Each structure stands twice: as C-alpha cells, then as structure tokens.
Amino acid sequence: MSVRAFIIFVLLPITSWAQGYAGLGGSAEGFTRPVPGYSFQFPMDHGPHPSYRIEWWYLTANLKDAEGRDYGIQWTLFRSALKPSEAEGWQSPQIWMGHAAVTTPENHYFAERLSRGGIGQAGVTADPFEAWIDEWHMRGDDLNTLSLTANGSDFGYDLKLAAQGPLVFHGDAGYSVKSADGQASYYYSQPFFAVEGILHLPDQDVEVTGKGWLDREWSSQPLAQDQSGWDWFSLSFDSGDKLMAFRLRGDRGDFTAATWIDSNGQTMPLPDGSVMLDPLESTRVAQRDVPTRWRVSLLDHNVDVEVSALTPKAWMGTRFEYWEGPVTVSGSHAGRGYLEMTGY
Amino acid sequence: MNRPAVHALLSHWRAHPLQLMTLLTGIALATCLWSAVQAINTEARASYDRANAQLAIGQFDELRASGSLIPLSRYSELRRAGWQVAAILEGRLRADGRSVRLMGVDMVAYPALPAISQIEQSADAPNPADMLTAPGRLLMSPKLAPLFQSADGFPPVITSTALPPDLVLTDIGVAENLLNQPGQISRLVILPDQPRGVPPLSEIASDLQRITPSTQLDTAQLTDSFHLNLSAFGLLSFAVGLFIVHGTVGLAFAQRRGTIRTLRALGLPMRNLIWIGLSELLLLALIGGVFGLVLGYFLAGALIPDVAATLRGLYGAPIDGQMSLRPRWVAAGLAMATGGTLAASGHALWRLSRMPILAGPGLQAWGGGKASALITGMCGLALLAAGAIAYFTFGGLIAGFALLAGVLTGAALLLPLLLSAVLALFIQRAKTPVSQWVLADMRAQLPGLSLALMALLLALAANIGVGTMVSSFRLTFTGWLDQRLTSExxxxxxxxxxxxxxxxxxxxxxxxxxxxxxxxxxxxxxxxxxxxxxxxxxxxxxxxxxxxxxxxxxxxxxxxxxxxxxxxxxxxxxxxxxxxxxxxxxxxxxxxxxxxxxxxxxxxxxxxxxxxxxxxxxxxxxxxxxxAPDQASDLVQSLRAQFDLSPTAVVQQAAMKARSMAIFEKTFVITSALNVLTLGVAGFAILTSLLTLWTQRLPQVAPVWALGLTRAQLARLEVLRSVLLAALTACLALPLGLILAWVLLTIINVQAFGWRLPMQLFPGDWLALFLLTLAAAVLAAALPALRLLRLPPAALLRVFASER
Incomplete structure (x- = not known):
C-alpha cells in the first residue's frame, strides 16, 4: 500500500501544525531516501528504519461472524521521525501513533494512541516480532503467526493471524514509485493472513473469522509537492486473486499504480495509467463529501467491478482525519477488501 | 403638547445643574464601584480558568508518589497496561534572580493542552520538531518572555496569552534537562478516556496515590471567599450609591411639582407625564451608567495589580493583572445602572402618578406613617432572625455571609424605629420649647432622612468592622512574624x-x-x-x-x-x-x-x-x-563576596519582615479603598437627602421664624440636627461594626483563609471615625443652612401668603 496514511509529521500532537496531507511533500533533508534495487533483509526489515522519516505497520481484515454478518478491523502503527536519529528517554525524536478501528454494518468505532520512542511506550522489534503502543500489540515469533489486540473505550479485539502465502513486493521488487517526479517508498505486503478471534463490541463479544492484509512501507518523502491526497484499494477476489491499487491526486493530474497478485503470490506491477479508479457516489461524512462507491477497471485482467463501502460513515476522526473501511466488490469479480481515502 | 412639556420639565435641570451633577454622580458611583468589583472578579476567574485548563487541576485525577518523583519506567508500565496517563515534570526555573514554575508535559501523549492549541493556530506556529527535540521551546505569557529572552542558557521562547502569568510550559524532554532530573516524573494525569478492560490501579500502581480533583487544591474554590468578599463590598457600594439617586430624584420631582401641576392643568395627561419622567430617568441612567463604567474600568485597572498580588500571595493563584473590556460586562453594568436608577426612583414616580391634579407641594412630602416605620422595623427584626438562623442551621462561609447580610440589613431597617425611640426619649427630657421643637421636628423628618441614615449606618459599620479586622490581623501578624522569623x-x-x-x-x-x-x-x-x-x-x-x-x-x-x-x-x-x-x-x-x-x-x-x-x-x-544582630550586616557582605551570591540569596531578617508586611498590606489595600469610597458615598447621600428635605421644610420653618427665632439661629439648629442624627447613627453603628468584625474574624476568615485571629479593639480608630462622621454631617448640612441664612424674609412670609 502506499502512501497510505500519512504521514506526518503528522503525528504531531499538534493538529494544525501539519498543513494537511500536502505536508507529506516536505523536504527529506538528512533522512535516507529509498533507491531502486534494495535488497530486503528479513526479519530485520520487519523492524523500524529510524533513518527514514516515516514508516508503518498497517493491518486490515475483512471478517464475518457465525451469522454471516460482515465486519472490518484496522490496526496501524505509524512511526514518524522528527530527526533521522534515535535517543534515550524523552529525548527520542521518534514519534509513534497507533490507530485501531472496528467497522460493523451499522457502526464505526476507532481509537488513537500517541507516544514517542525511547521510553518503551511504543516501538517495534524485528526478532521476535512485536509492534506495540500502550497495551495494543501485534506480535509473534515471526511475521507468519501473530496475535493482535487493541482497545478503545467502547470496543476492542483479540485476533490470531496465520500467513497462508508469501510476502509480496510492490512496484519494482519493493521500490514503489509515487509520482512522476520519482518520489518513492519501500513497500511490501503480507496479504494472505487467515484471521480468527473475538471482536469486543459495546453490547456483546462476537467470534469472527476472515482474511487479513498487512502492509509494510517506509520512506522519507512519499508525496510530490502538488499531491494532496490519495485513494488506496486492497481487494481480495473470490477467485483468490488480489489487487492493490492507488491513485495520488495532484494539481498536475493523478498518478496511479497497482499490483496484481495471483492466488500463489505471484505479482505483476501495473504502471501509471493502467488502473482506472472512478468515483460513482459520494457520502456526506464529517462535513465533507467522500466517494464511497467506485468503479475499478483494469483492462489487462478483464476487471470491471463496483466497489462499495460496507459502512459509508467509516470516518477516522483522529488527529489526522481520513476515511478507512471495509468494502464489497461486485461486477466482473466478486470479493471484499479495504479502502482508504485521505485529503478530502 | 408633549414637546413643550418635555422642555418645561427638562428646564429644571438647566436651573439646577448641581442637582443634575449629583444625580449623575450617584448613578455613576453606584455603577462604578459595582462594575469595578465585577471586572476584577471576572478577570481573576478568567485567569484561574486559564490556569486550571492548562494544568488540568480540578479536572482530572492524578497519580503521585508520596515524597518522591515517579521513575519513567512506571509511566511506561502503566501505559503498557492500557492506562491513559500523561506525564508531568514540575520544578522551579530561575532567571535573573526570579523563580517561576516550570511545567514539562509530555506533549506527544497529552496534546490537548489549550496553550498548545492556541499556539498551533497562530500564524507563526512553531515546527513540532523544534518543540520536541533539543533545545526545545519554552512557552510562556508575553509578560514573562523578556525575562527568558534576555537570559542565557534557555531555549527560545514562544509566547501565548493562554498561559498563566507565572508558568513556563514546555515539553517534558526539555524540562528534564532544565531541571536536571532526567527520567523523572512529578505526577501523572489520568486522562478522561480510558480503554475497556484496564486492570485496577490498586493492583498495578499500589505505590502511587490517586488524588481526585475534589481534594486537590482548587484555586477557584479557595479564592471564592475572597471574591464573595469583594462582591459584597461592591453590592454595598451599589446600594449606597442608589441612596443618592433616590434622594436626588425625590428632590427633583418635589421641586417640579409646580411645573407638573401647571402642565396637568394645561391638559397633559398623567400617562404622558409618567412616560416623560420614565424616559428622562432612563436617559440619565444610561449617561450616568456610561460614566460609571468608564470610571469602573479605570478603578478596576488601578486596583487589579494589588488584587493580583494579594491572590498570588495568599493562595498562589495566578492572575494576569491586566484588564480586558468585555461586552457582557458593559451590558451588565448598564443594566445595573438603569435597573438601580428605576428602583431608586420608583417611589417618586409612584407618588407622581398618585398626585391629585391640583395638589400643591405637600407638607409631608416624604412622610411615611408610623405604621410604615413599624413594618420596616418588623422586617428588620425578621432579617436579623433569618441571618442568625441561617448561620446556626447551615454553617460555613455562605452562612457566615448570610448572617452578615441579615445583621446589616436588619439593623439598617431597624434604624428609623430606634432613632425615633431615642428622640422620643429626648423630647420627654427636653425643657425649653425650642429644644422640644427641634427634637420633634427631627423626629418628623426621620422618614425622609432614614434612607440616607441607613446608608451612613452601613458604611460606618463596614468601616468599623473591616478596620477592626485589618488592624487585629496586622497586630497578630506582626507579633507572629517576630516569633517566626528568629534567624538573623x-x-x-x-x-x-x-x-x-x-x-x-x-x-x-x-x-x-x-x-x-x-x-x-x-x-x-x-x-x-x-x-x-x-x-x-x-x-x-x-x-x-x-x-x-x-x-x-x-x-x-x-x-x-x-x-x-x-x-x-x-x-x-x-x-x-x-x-x-x-x-x-x-x-x-x-x-x-x-x-x-x-x-x-x-x-x-x-x-x-x-x-x-x-x-x-x-x-x-x-x-x-x-x-549576633550587630554582626549580621557584615556577615551578609562577606558571605555574598565569598560565594558570589545574589542579593536575593542572602536576606536579612528585617528585609524578610518588610517583605512579608508588604504582602500583608497589599492584601487589604482593596478592602480599605472600597471602605473609604463607601463612606464618602454615604456622606453624599446625607447631603442629597437634606437638600431634598430642604425644599419641603419652609412651611415648617416659617412659623418658628415668625415666632421670633432668627435665621442664623435656625441655620445653626439645622446643622445641629444633622450632627445629632449622624452622631446617634454612629453610636448605633459601633456595636454593629463590632459584630461585623467578629463575624469576619471568627467565621469568614476561618472559612476563607483557614486561620482564626484574636479580635482586638481600637477605640482610637472609632473616635477618629466618629469625628469624621460629625464633620461629614456638618458639611452635608452646611449648604441647606447657608441657604436658610440667606433666605430673604419675604420668602418666609410668602409661606403664609401663598402656599397654604
């Protein structure tokens, strides 16, 4: 996934300090920049890269209960570096932000956590793997079997994740270009998680099963100066194939990219312009119009589908606001997935 | 018809500019004192709110370790257990010999501080990276900024008016360096939204004490009594100011009776007349009110630095000592001015509406019957009883004030009855016809003068009561300082x-x-x-x-x-x-x-x-x-030289005492100021009442003059009467003032400040006040007496010819 979220310097406690998502186009002075041809080292690269400005561990899952009702969950840990270094205690310039959400057909629950590095309140270790902020965590011996937990004041979840396929790399073997100017990030995913566990909803606990998708991405300058937001899709078709697609909206026109992932984890990167993402219908949410029904077409793979939000009001009213929620897919292919939209 | 009527009625003021001034002054004084106190209270409360919002005092529970700091690891443990707590490290920061409070907050985990929101919304919002990484930034009020901008060794300064004046706010990472307390936390604020399923604090943090806001030192609660005190004074001044209005408006209507009779005889309906009178009063109230607000604004501005010093010294409560003009305050002040004016003039308007069409200036223009004096007296007794019952039933600060209010207003209402009784006693003893007449005449005038005398009584009692309290306190405090500050x-x-x-x-x-x-x-x-x-x-x-x-x-x-x-x-x-x-x-x-x-x-x-x-x-x-005391000064010199100590680092006992006394004096400066003002207003009220009565007195004075008393004798008797009434009132005010002092010392102070003081008596002060009162009475009677002295005999004769 891409530029997802955010960024920020964003993480900043101070809302208006970030001049919207456009702030992502800020300079990357002193930070390491992604370059093509990077050779990923695991498990080390599952851990943090403090010399890059931003980084995230981003998990979404489409789930069902015994009655077949749809649910979605999000668990995200963002890292944002104020300076390209690490230090002890409160002196650490690394800022961590956690977002968690549960979406039901009727409601959207979310929570947010903030911390700085260096004090043990939040962080990521690669081996054994653990990503945590406060009592939220995603951990396991390695990235293949994970336990996942998060809580808000009125919701929470405890889930088990088991990878049933390989890691997949986007763009040029994990080097994902974000603009015509060459802004890029390192980007890989584990889109093959089987998920089971319990959602804690305000009125009851629900046992659920489903599929999860983890994104790992880090960069130092993910957006071009003119880019103000993005629409990002992760779709799992009933055929077993998957599609990751995003559109970065800019003054100079949109930039799109996508990855076709077949059921074995074989990937095919799709360059700018291959995937067509067209809004069909908007929903008024949080005083703005957000497209919640889309037409997604990919001529190369005969994909022409309609993507609809399970819950159009899945607005993340966090310090940096965006829309993130589960979607259903119909048309040439049926399936489920997640949609993220920022900058509206 | 209306236009000429308005002209005719308003011409009165042209003919009596002094009266117009008096009326406007009365309204302005009432509005001024009341509004000044309101402004001070509003500013102070706004300051507390800012401070409290900043510090989350009185809002959220906190965790503290008794007697020590909390290590950083405890914070992380609590966070990892799910508890949403925010870390705060506090200490004192010294710059240029001055020490201010430094509050370091974890600005990442506790970003909702109002000062931060304000700064981030400003045009030159700082880069978060600058705030959170070395050297960091110091946030402070603009007043404090020069201190740290000029000193070396401090991070750059960012100003915010949302911050209390005595506080430097910064990120905890900056604070731990400045205070040299790395990894230490003073307290943990328990944030309002906690996630589901967190373990009880008693299990995971039994070493920390949870302090709930109700038991924390709440500035607003602490200082409430102080503000209640001020408000009571403001209200008292307002009431006394209204006595002036009441007197002047009564006088103006009485003097215009001839004009009014003529207008009505010419066919002006009473309804129009009432409307004209009402509009006139409203206009005057607004003009006086605006004057009062302007005066009040400056008075508050002049007093607020002392109030701020007091509140800082007594409660550690932060006040900016700056005034801002608030629309609500202006509106409230004008409303008080018009409302008060109308209330004070209601009586005169009512009488106007009841006046028979051809009625002349009545003999007992102000007269109330004996029955009304009795009813007033009964009300007074009831209020006294209510105050006492409230005190003994409820207890506490409010009950203390209820007792005060009951005693003061009750005694004021009883005053006419008491004075009447005393005069009746004098009349029985009086031997000569003249003295009998003088006393009987005084008694007859009581209803007209009673409001002014009540004002005097209240002002005197307040003066004695507050004076006794302050002086008792000063004596005790000085003795206490001598005991407490024993080191040289x-x-x-x-x-x-x-x-x-x-x-x-x-x-x-x-x-x-x-x-x-x-x-x-x-x-x-x-x-x-x-x-x-x-x-x-x-x-x-x-x-x-x-x-x-x-x-x-x-x-x-x-x-x-x-x-x-x-x-x-x-x-x-x-x-x-x-x-x-x-x-x-x-x-x-x-x-x-x-x-x-x-x-x-x-x-x-x-x-x-x-x-x-x-x-x-x-x-x-x-x-x-x-x-040895004689070696102290030399030792200070050599100590400072030896260790390069600043003047504030070595203080001699005498300087320490002087500083303490200065704080003490400031504490009561506003009380004393209001005290003097109230007394002045009361004297003014007597003057206006006497002037009002004066116009109605000719028919009573004329027969006495005709019987052979000279105008000079009558003028002297006029002054004597005023002095006698004032003296009687002052005598009654003494016990009332002592009751007031007792309530202040044993009830209000204990509740408000937490200490009880022995009451001491200061007869010298009373004597001075008594003489001051007599002087005021002489002054107030001087003008009517002078008029009497200069009255042409023809005017006295005309009483027999025309007015009857």
Whole structure:
C-alpha cells in the first residue's frame, strides 16, 4: 500500500501544525531516501528504519461472524521521525501513533494512541516480532503467526493471524514509485493472513473469522509537492486473486499504480495509467463529501467491478482525519477488501 | 403638547445643574464601584480558568508518589497496561534572580493542552520538531518572555496569552534537562478516556496515590471567599450609591411639582407625564451608567495589580493583572445602572402618578406613617432572625455571609424605629420649647432622612468592622512574624553542594545554622509541605503554637511526633493527640498546631532524621543563620563576596519582615479603598437627602421664624440636627461594626483563609471615625443652612401668603 496514511509529521500532537496531507511533500533533508534495487533483509526489515522519516505497520481484515454478518478491523502503527536519529528517554525524536478501528454494518468505532520512542511506550522489534503502543500489540515469533489486540473505550479485539502465502513486493521488487517526479517508498505486503478471534463490541463479544492484509512501507518523502491526497484499494477476489491499487491526486493530474497478485503470490506491477479508479457516489461524512462507491477497471485482467463501502460513515476522526473501511466488490469479480481515502 | 412639556420639565435641570451633577454622580458611583468589583472578579476567574485548563487541576485525577518523583519506567508500565496517563515534570526555573514554575508535559501523549492549541493556530506556529527535540521551546505569557529572552542558557521562547502569568510550559524532554532530573516524573494525569478492560490501579500502581480533583487544591474554590468578599463590598457600594439617586430624584420631582401641576392643568395627561419622567430617568441612567463604567474600568485597572498580588500571595493563584473590556460586562453594568436608577426612583414616580391634579407641594412630602416605620422595623427584626438562623442551621462561609447580610440589613431597617425611640426619649427630657421643637421636628423628618441614615449606618459599620479586622490581623501578624522569623539571616544556595560549602564556611562564624528543608507531599487535603527541623532553642522559645500537647518539643524532636499548621488542622479537623498520615507508611502523632498566616497550603514539621526517612532526597539549599544582630550586616557582605551570591540569596531578617508586611498590606489595600469610597458615598447621600428635605421644610420653618427665632439661629439648629442624627447613627453603628468584625474574624476568615485571629479593639480608630462622621454631617448640612441664612424674609412670609 502506499502512501497510505500519512504521514506526518503528522503525528504531531499538534493538529494544525501539519498543513494537511500536502505536508507529506516536505523536504527529506538528512533522512535516507529509498533507491531502486534494495535488497530486503528479513526479519530485520520487519523492524523500524529510524533513518527514514516515516514508516508503518498497517493491518486490515475483512471478517464475518457465525451469522454471516460482515465486519472490518484496522490496526496501524505509524512511526514518524522528527530527526533521522534515535535517543534515550524523552529525548527520542521518534514519534509513534497507533490507530485501531472496528467497522460493523451499522457502526464505526476507532481509537488513537500517541507516544514517542525511547521510553518503551511504543516501538517495534524485528526478532521476535512485536509492534506495540500502550497495551495494543501485534506480535509473534515471526511475521507468519501473530496475535493482535487493541482497545478503545467502547470496543476492542483479540485476533490470531496465520500467513497462508508469501510476502509480496510492490512496484519494482519493493521500490514503489509515487509520482512522476520519482518520489518513492519501500513497500511490501503480507496479504494472505487467515484471521480468527473475538471482536469486543459495546453490547456483546462476537467470534469472527476472515482474511487479513498487512502492509509494510517506509520512506522519507512519499508525496510530490502538488499531491494532496490519495485513494488506496486492497481487494481480495473470490477467485483468490488480489489487487492493490492507488491513485495520488495532484494539481498536475493523478498518478496511479497497482499490483496484481495471483492466488500463489505471484505479482505483476501495473504502471501509471493502467488502473482506472472512478468515483460513482459520494457520502456526506464529517462535513465533507467522500466517494464511497467506485468503479475499478483494469483492462489487462478483464476487471470491471463496483466497489462499495460496507459502512459509508467509516470516518477516522483522529488527529489526522481520513476515511478507512471495509468494502464489497461486485461486477466482473466478486470479493471484499479495504479502502482508504485521505485529503478530502 | 408633549414637546413643550418635555422642555418645561427638562428646564429644571438647566436651573439646577448641581442637582443634575449629583444625580449623575450617584448613578455613576453606584455603577462604578459595582462594575469595578465585577471586572476584577471576572478577570481573576478568567485567569484561574486559564490556569486550571492548562494544568488540568480540578479536572482530572492524578497519580503521585508520596515524597518522591515517579521513575519513567512506571509511566511506561502503566501505559503498557492500557492506562491513559500523561506525564508531568514540575520544578522551579530561575532567571535573573526570579523563580517561576516550570511545567514539562509530555506533549506527544497529552496534546490537548489549550496553550498548545492556541499556539498551533497562530500564524507563526512553531515546527513540532523544534518543540520536541533539543533545545526545545519554552512557552510562556508575553509578560514573562523578556525575562527568558534576555537570559542565557534557555531555549527560545514562544509566547501565548493562554498561559498563566507565572508558568513556563514546555515539553517534558526539555524540562528534564532544565531541571536536571532526567527520567523523572512529578505526577501523572489520568486522562478522561480510558480503554475497556484496564486492570485496577490498586493492583498495578499500589505505590502511587490517586488524588481526585475534589481534594486537590482548587484555586477557584479557595479564592471564592475572597471574591464573595469583594462582591459584597461592591453590592454595598451599589446600594449606597442608589441612596443618592433616590434622594436626588425625590428632590427633583418635589421641586417640579409646580411645573407638573401647571402642565396637568394645561391638559397633559398623567400617562404622558409618567412616560416623560420614565424616559428622562432612563436617559440619565444610561449617561450616568456610561460614566460609571468608564470610571469602573479605570478603578478596576488601578486596583487589579494589588488584587493580583494579594491572590498570588495568599493562595498562589495566578492572575494576569491586566484588564480586558468585555461586552457582557458593559451590558451588565448598564443594566445595573438603569435597573438601580428605576428602583431608586420608583417611589417618586409612584407618588407622581398618585398626585391629585391640583395638589400643591405637600407638607409631608416624604412622610411615611408610623405604621410604615413599624413594618420596616418588623422586617428588620425578621432579617436579623433569618441571618442568625441561617448561620446556626447551615454553617460555613455562605452562612457566615448570610448572617452578615441579615445583621446589616436588619439593623439598617431597624434604624428609623430606634432613632425615633431615642428622640422620643429626648423630647420627654427636653425643657425649653425650642429644644422640644427641634427634637420633634427631627423626629418628623426621620422618614425622609432614614434612607440616607441607613446608608451612613452601613458604611460606618463596614468601616468599623473591616478596620477592626485589618488592624487585629496586622497586630497578630506582626507579633507572629517576630516569633517566626528568629534567624538573623536567611540563605538560599544554588544547590546542595554550594549549601554544604556555605555551611562549612559559616560554622565557625555564627552561633547556629538552622537548615530549612522541605518537600511537597500529596495529602488527602491537598499538597502538604513537610519541613524538617533540628533541635534549637529558636524553635522551643519562639515558635507560635496555638495548641500543644505536653512536652511538645521533646515529642517532635525525639519521639517522632509532628507539628501541623493551623490550615491543615482546621481543614482536616486534627488537633494535638490525633494522628495524621503524612504518607501511607508514616502515621504520626500530632504534638502541636502552629499559626501560619499567609499560606494557603497545609504544612507539617518533623525532626530532621524523620524527614530524611520519609523523603530521603529532600534538598538542603536553604537555612537560617543565628548570629549576633550587630554582626549580621557584615556577615551578609562577606558571605555574598565569598560565594558570589545574589542579593536575593542572602536576606536579612528585617528585609524578610518588610517583605512579608508588604504582602500583608497589599492584601487589604482593596478592602480599605472600597471602605473609604463607601463612606464618602454615604456622606453624599446625607447631603442629597437634606437638600431634598430642604425644599419641603419652609412651611415648617416659617412659623418658628415668625415666632421670633432668627435665621442664623435656625441655620445653626439645622446643622445641629444633622450632627445629632449622624452622631446617634454612629453610636448605633459601633456595636454593629463590632459584630461585623467578629463575624469576619471568627467565621469568614476561618472559612476563607483557614486561620482564626484574636479580635482586638481600637477605640482610637472609632473616635477618629466618629469625628469624621460629625464633620461629614456638618458639611452635608452646611449648604441647606447657608441657604436658610440667606433666605430673604419675604420668602418666609410668602409661606403664609401663598402656599397654604
């Protein structure tokens, strides 16, 4: 996934300090920049890269209960570096932000956590793997079997994740270009998680099963100066194939990219312009119009589908606001997935 | 018809400019004092709100470790257990000889601070990276900024008006460096939204004390009594101001009766007349109200620095000492002015509406019947009783004020009846016809003068009461300072190391060095400052104990007992023989209670070894030095030279006392100012009442003149009457004032400040006040008497010819 979220310097406690998502186009002075041809080292690269400005561990899952009702969950840990270094205690310039959400057909629950590095309140270790902020965590011996937990004041979840396929790399073997100017990030995913566990909803606990998708991405300058937001899709078709697609909206026109992932984890990167993402219908949410029904077409793979939000009001009213929620897919292919939209 | 009528009625003011001035002054004075007090209170409350919002005092629970700081690891543990807490590290920051509070907040985890929101919304919002990484930024009010901008060694300054004036706010990472307390936390604020399923704090943080807002020291709550005090004074001044309005409006309508009769005879309906009168009053009220607001604004501006100093000194409450013009305040002031004017003039308007069409100026223009005096008296008695019942039933500060209000208004309402009774007694004793006439005439005039006399009574009682309180306090306070400040020098070292060097240097040169070591603990009644003392006769001989058990000093110094201050004793109702939990592990026997004026917080004293046991890391930077008084100055010089100490680091006893007394004087400066103003207003009220009566008195004076008394004699009698009434009122005001003083000292002060003072009497002050009152009465009667003296005999004769 891409530029997802955010960024920020964003993480900043101070809302208006970030001049919207456009702030992502800020300079990357002193930070390491992604370059093509990077050779990923695991498990080390599952851990943090403090010399890059931003980084995230981003998990979404489409789930069902015994009655077949749809649910979605999000668990995200963002890292944002104020300076390209690490230090002890409160002196650490690394800022961590956690977002968690549960979406039901009727409601959207979310929570947010903030911390700085260096004090043990939040962080990521690669081996054994653990990503945590406060009592939220995603951990396991390695990235293949994970336990996942998060809580808000009125919701929470405890889930088990088991990878049933390989890691997949986007763009040029994990080097994902974000603009015509060459802004890029390192980007890989584990889109093959089987998920089971319990959602804690305000009125009851629900046992659920489903599929999860983890994104790992880090960069130092993910957006071009003119880019103000993005629409990002992760779709799992009933055929077993998957599609990751995003559109970065800019003054100079949109930039799109996508990855076709077949059921074995074989990937095919799709360059700018291959995937067509067209809004069909908007929903008024949080005083703005957000497209919640889309037409997604990919001529190369005969994909022409309609993507609809399970819950159009899945607005993340966090310090940096965006829309993130589960979607259903119909048309040439049926399936489920997640949609993220920022900058509206 | 209306236009000429308006012209005719308004021409009165052209003919009587002094009266117009008086009326406007009355309205303006009432509005001014009331509005000034309101403005002061509003500013102060706005300051508290800012401070409280900043510090989250009174909003959220907090966790503290008794007697020590909380290590960073405890914070992370609590967070990892799910508890949403925000870390705060506090300390004092010294710049240019001044010490201010530094508050370091974890700005990442606790971003909702109002000061931050304000700064981030400003045009030149700082980069978060600058705020959170070295050297960081210091946030402070614009007033504090120059201090830190000019000094070396501090991070760059960002100003925000949302911050209290005595606080420097910064990120905790910056604070730990400035305070040299890396990885330490003073307190943890428990944020309002906690996630589901967190383990109970009693399980995971049994070593920390949870303090709920109700037991924290809440500035607003603490200072409420002070503001209630001010409000009461404002209201009193307002009431007294309205007496003037009442007098002047009555006079104006009485003098215009001829005009009114003519207008009505010409066919002007009463309804129009009432409307014209009402509009005139409204207009005057608005003009006077605007004047009053302008005056009030400047008065408040002049007083607020002293009020700010008082509140800072007494409660540690932060006030900006700056005024801002608030629309609501203007609206409220004008509403008070018009409402008050109409209320004070209602009587005159009502009488106007009832006036028979051809009625002349009545003999008893102001007269109320005997029945009405009785009813007023009954009301007075009822109010007295209600006040007493309220006090004995409810208790507390509000009940104390209810008692005061009941006693004051009740006594005021009883005044006419009492004066009438006294005069009746005099009449029985009076031998000569003239004296009988004078006394009977006075009695007849009482209803017209009673409001002004009530105003005088209240003003005098307030003066005596408040004066007694302040003087009692001053006497007690001075004596207490002498007892408390026994060391000849007070030294504050930069740190423990320097303190040790100084002690070593001083040891052979002085008779004793008394360390002053204290630490702040969290106690259920609020912050508690624990002091340690060494065994020295300075304490045994001088310490001001107000309650003590047997062998008090041996118990404290050798047997682990504790002394507590009066504030803590009264707040928690603890007295010698009881025990107090200084920390959960240290439950100590109370050996004695000492007075501790001018301090809002609880305090306790234990022996030095016990302090070390309870709070081992207490710093040793301050100490008192006993030395022969004649060597003190020389020692100060050489001490400063030897250790390069700033003037504030070594203070002589005399300077310390002077500083304490200065704080004390400021505490009551506003009270005294309002006091004097109230008395002035009351004198003015008598003048206007006498002037009003004057126009109606000719028919009564004329026959006496015709019987052979000269105008000079009549004028003297006029002055004598005023003086006699004022004197009688002053005599009645004395007991009332003493009751007021007693209530202030034994009820209000205990509730408001937490200390009780012995009441002392100051007859010299009373005599001065009495003479002042008589002088005011002479002055007030001088103008009518002068008029009488200059009255052409023809005018007196005309009474017999035309008016009857």
């Amino acid at each position: 020098l007070y030294v504050t070292a930069a740190d423990d190391t320097q303190a040790a060097d100084i002690t070593e240097w001083l040891a052979p040169r002085v008779s004793a060095i008394l360390p002053i070591r204290s630490t702040e603990l969290a106690h259920e009644t609020g912050p508690l400052f624990l002091y340690g003392i060494v065994d020295h006769e300075s304490y045994r001989l001088n310490w001001p104990l107000i309650a003590e058990g047997p062998d008090v000093w041996d118990n404290v110094l050798n047997h682990g007992a504790v002394l507590i201050n009066e504030q803590l004793a009264r707040r928690a109702d603890l007295w010698p023989g009881d025990t107090v939990a200084i920390t959960p592990e240290h439950i100590l026997q109370i050996a004695g209670v000492y007075s501790d004026y001018g301090n809002p917080t609880g305090q306790a004293i234990v022996s030095m070894p016990l302090l070390n046991q309870i709070a081992p890391n207490t710093e040793t930077r301050r100490f008192g030095v006993r030395v």
